[in-house]
Amino acid sequence: MVNNDQMDKLFDEARQIALKAYAPYSKFRVGAALLCEDGTVVTGVNVENRSFGMTICAERNAICAAAAKGFRRFLAIAISTPDSIEPVGPCGACRQVMGEFMSGDIPVRFSGNGPKQINTTVGELLPFDSLHELRK
Amino acid sequence: MVNNDQMDKLFDEARQIALKAYAPYSKFRVGAALLCEDGTVVTGVNVENRSFGMTICAERNAICAAAAKGFRRFLAIAISTPDSIEPVGPCGACRQVMGEFMSGDIPVRFSGNGPKQINTTVGELLPFDSLHELRK
Amino acid sequence: MVNNDQMDKLFDEARQIALKAYAPYSKFRVGAALLCEDGTVVTGVNVENRSFGMTICAERNAICAAAAKGFRRFLAIAISTPDSIEPVGPCGACRQVMGEFMSGDIPVRFSGNGPKQINTTVGELLPFDSLHELRK
Amino acid sequence: MVNNDQMDKLFDEARQIALKAYAPYSKFRVGAALLCEDGTVVTGVNVENRSFGMTICAERNAICAAAAKGFRRFLAIAISTPDSIEPVGPCGACRQVMGEFMSGDIPVRFSGNGPKQINTTVGELLPFDSLHELRK
Numbered sequence: 001m002v003n004n005d006q007m008d009k010l011f012d013e014a015r016q017i018a019l020k021a022y023a024p025y026s027k028f029r030v031g032a033a034l035l036c037e038d039g040t041v042v043t044g045v046n047v048e049n050r051s052f053g054m055t056i057c058a059e060r061n062a063i064c065a066a067a068a069k070g071f072r073r074f075l076a077i078a079i080s081t082p083d084s085i086e087p088v089g090p091c092g093a094c095r096q097v098m099g100e101f102m103s104g105d106i107p108v109r110f111s112g113n114g115p116k117q118i119n120t121t122v123g124e125l126l127p128f129d130s131l132h133e134l135r136k
Numbered sequence: 137m138v139n140n141d142q143m144d145k146l147f148d149e150a151r152q153i154a155l156k157a158y159a160p161y162s163k164f165r166v167g168a169a170l171l172c173e174d175g176t177v178v179t180g181v182n183v184e185n186r187s188f189g190m191t192i193c194a195e196r197n198a199i200c201a202a203a204a205k206g207f208r209r210f211l212a213i214a215i216s217t218p219d220s221i222e223p224v225g226p227c228g229a230c231r232q233v234m235g236e237f238m239s240g241d242i243p244v245r246f247s248g249n250g251p252k253q254i255n256t257t258v259g260e261l262l263p264f265d266s267l268h269e270l271r272k
Numbered sequence: 273m274v275n276n277d278q279m280d281k282l283f284d285e286a287r288q289i290a291l292k293a294y295a296p297y298s299k300f301r302v303g304a305a306l307l308c309e310d311g312t313v314v315t316g317v318n319v320e321n322r323s324f325g326m327t328i329c330a331e332r333n334a335i336c337a338a339a340a341k342g343f344r345r346f347l348a349i350a351i352s353t354p355d356s357i358e359p360v361g362p363c364g365a366c367r368q369v370m371g372e373f374m375s376g377d378i379p380v381r382f383s384g385n386g387p388k389q390i391n392t393t394v395g396e397l398l399p400f401d402s403l404h405e406l407r408k
Numbered sequence: 409m410v411n412n413d414q415m416d417k418l419f420d421e422a423r424q425i426a427l428k429a430y431a432p433y434s435k436f437r438v439g440a441a442l443l444c445e446d447g448t449v450v451t452g453v454n455v456e457n458r459s460f461g462m463t464i465c466a467e468r469n470a471i472c473a474a475a476a477k478g479f480r481r482f483l484a485i486a487i488s489t490p491d492s493i494e495p496v497g498p499c500g501a502c503r504q505v506m507g508e509f510m511s512g513d514i515p516v517r518f519s520g521n522g523p524k525q526i527n528t529t530v531g532e533l534l535p536f537d538s539l540h541e542l543r544k
Contacts, residue, residue: 017476020475020476020477020478022475022480025297025298025324026297026324043476044472044473044476045472045475045476047471047472047475047476047505048324049363049504049505049508050363050508051327051329051363051364051365051504052297052298052320052324052325052327053324053325053326053327053328053329053332053363053365054325054363054364054365054468054501054504054505054508055323055324055325055327056325056464056468056472056505057323057325058476060325060462060464061472061473061475061476062476063455064452064455064464064469064472064473065452065469065472065473065476067428067430067453067455067469068425068428068451068452068453068455068466068469068470068473069428070428072430089263089264089265091228091232091321091322091323091325091326092227092228092229092230092231092232092233092235092262092323092326093228093229093232093323093325093326093462094228095228095231096227096228096229096457096459096462097228097455097457097462099228100457100458100462118264120264124263124264125263125264126228127225127260127261127263128225128254128256128260128261129225153340156339156340156341156342158339158344161433161434161460162433162460179340180336180337180340181339181340183335183336183339183340183369184460185368185369185372186372186499187368187463187465187499187500187501188433188434188456188460188461188463189460189461189462189463189464189465189468189499189501190332190365190368190369190372190461190499190500190501191459191460191461191463192328192332192336192461193459193461194340196326196328196461197336197337197339197340198340199319200316200319200328200333200336200337201316201333201336201337201340203292203294203317203319203333204289204292204315204316204317204319204330204333204334204337205292206292208294227458227459227461227462228459228462229326229459229461229462232321232323232326233319233321233326233328236321236322236326361535361536361537363500363504364499364500364501364502364503364504364505364507364534365500365501365504366500367500367503368499368500368501369500371500390536392536396535396536397535397536398500399497399532399533399535400497400526400528400532400533401497
């Protein structure tokens with residue numbers, strides 16, 4: 001179980017990495033920090049493209065970078081959107097990629113640069129996910 | 137409001153179009169039928185690619201085809217997965233594209249080739265969606 | 273073989289459909305017109321998303337819409353970018369989807385709103401494509 | 409300028425990382441190794457998804473992981489596909505993402521597990537790329 005202090009620390013890593021986002025088109029930077037099962041933290045940012053559809057989000061960047069290091073199971077993910085005051089939830093595509101590697105109870109935190117913070121889970125973000133059904 | 141008869145009819149169109157899916161890699165065919173605000177139905181299938189990441193799902197195919205006809209608002213969507221017995225929910229990417237054009241109360245039905253049928257909404261499929269918040 | 277008059281007509285359809293693009297984020301509209309093997313023309317536009325990565329380009333929209341109609345072979349594609357003066361070539365993702373359904377000799381025309389026009393082929397746009405090799 | 413020895417070494421890293429690919433659906437593993445401008449090598453693998461369209465290729469994985477480390481300019485990329493004998497070129501989507509960060513003269517090497525090896529450039533893989541035109 002990941003406690004609140006660990007989530008705070010993870011979110012802090014997300015907030016720091018967000019500054020490295022490549023977001024020249026949207027000017028909307030996103031950072032993600034992923035806690036791997038051995039305690040390693042892997043981070044990601046959004047990487048945009050002039051063909052908008054080729055943009056990769058921060059969450060998917062982090063998950064894929066971790067997969068390349070051989071990780072397949074994760075304990076938590078935190079997402080920072082420093083260019084919005086309110087929290088902005090992960091897009092559906094990222095929820096789908098989370099669902100490939102994370103069970104429904106994995107905690108997800110996201111926040112903007114304001115005080116509001118959302119604490120939810122992969123299962124709440126991706127209800128009616130068939131793989132979760134299969135895993136039960 | 138879309139009634140149950142209309143949803144039955146819409147699902148029937150999804151089931152029929154699924155047979156035209158281009159799914160040589162997964163062998164998992166999907167069909168989608170989208171009810172536009174003037175009553176027009178636009179259908180879509182999954183179109184796979186040997187570079188798996190370039191695959192387009194049936195739901196996104198239908199929504200984008202409808203957008204090209206000038207539609208921007210939709211009343212309902214139905215999804216058929218004839219190669220599974222159980223219903224298989226739309227992937228996160230499709231939920232995201234639904235969220236761009238459909239408000240949270242729009243009905244979504246999906247079913248496999250068995251008797252079970254899921255009747256839900258765009259809002260239930262994509263909780264914590266920032267645009268929905270903004271629209272309230 | 274598709275002659276120049278047919279390409280002119282096809283491009284004209286691309287230019288007209290581009291006006292229906294859903295491009296609120298980039299303000300860069302694209303239209304595509306695809307000539308199917310029986311003479312049917314299927315059109316597409318770019319359909320953007322607030323999660324930029326979920327954007328579908330005009331070319332892929334047209335090809336997937338045609339696939340949903342049961343078409344698998346195409347004779348030509350034309351692409352119009354009315355918000356640029358110079359021609360803007362199809363992005364790599366669209367070249368990849370073209371390559372799934374079109375052999376290397378299929379003609380591609382693209383143009384902006386200026387006089388310059390590029391006439392090329394799928395094979396020139398996607399060199400070193402393994403499927404083309406296999407098809408030889 | 410990257411010499412042949414450096415390309416050999418880079419390809420060797422691509423070949424090794426390919427073994428960490430997450431490719432349960434295609435069984436086709438890909439590894440990529442990217443040489444950053446300060447000499448750092450960042451690697452990536454393909455990361456598939458049960459919704460095929462959410463798959464990320466090895467090349468994009470490596471480029472986005474490097475972007476998250478703050479890199480924006482790269483000197484070379486090598487790609488290994490150990491499950492094919494013949495070389496398999498990068499898909500169009502990856503060519504597009506290469507084109508965002510790499511100029512046309514950047515060397516690209518790809519090879520399967522056989523003796524054949526392709527040595528090309530980003531410009532040859534993505535001709536008629538508008539950004540390259542602008543950069544000239």
